[in-house]
Amino acid sequence: MNQSNRIFDGLGRVMNEAAGVADGVRREVETVVKSQATRIVNDMDLVKREDFDALRELVQVQGEEIEALRAQLAALAGDKSKS
Structure with a gap:
């Protein structure tokens, strides 16, 4: 045992x-x-996540600025055609 x-x-x-x-x-x-x-x-x-997020935000802001400029250009083109 x-x-x-x-x-x-x-x-x-x-x-x-x-x-x-x-x-x-x-x-x-x-x-x-x-x-x-x-x-x-x-x-x-x-690319680091922080860099990607910063660039994405920058592109978004620029896209909004481009749309605003397009709207202004369309308004100016509309005013010229009335003259």
């Missing part, structure tokens, strides 16, 4: 150590994958 307990204790220790090693390997793989993904994204030279 005592011998059987030692075997199970030893087996339990080996399983706990294996679980610890597996967790370490998992963390190491996550770190490598994250660093590779970061490197790939940086190499792609993508």
Whole structure:
């Protein structure tokens, strides 16, 4: 009986150590994958979200200004045709 307990204790220790090693390997793989993904994204030279949002706002404002200028031009063209 005592011998059987030692075997199970030893087996339990080996399983706990294996679980610890597996967790370490998992963390190491996550770190490598994250660093590779970061490197790939940086190499792609993508635009930052803040820059994209600022440019989108600028384009929207310019679009509104263009529409206002078109309306003024149409009004001026209408006045000239009445003369």
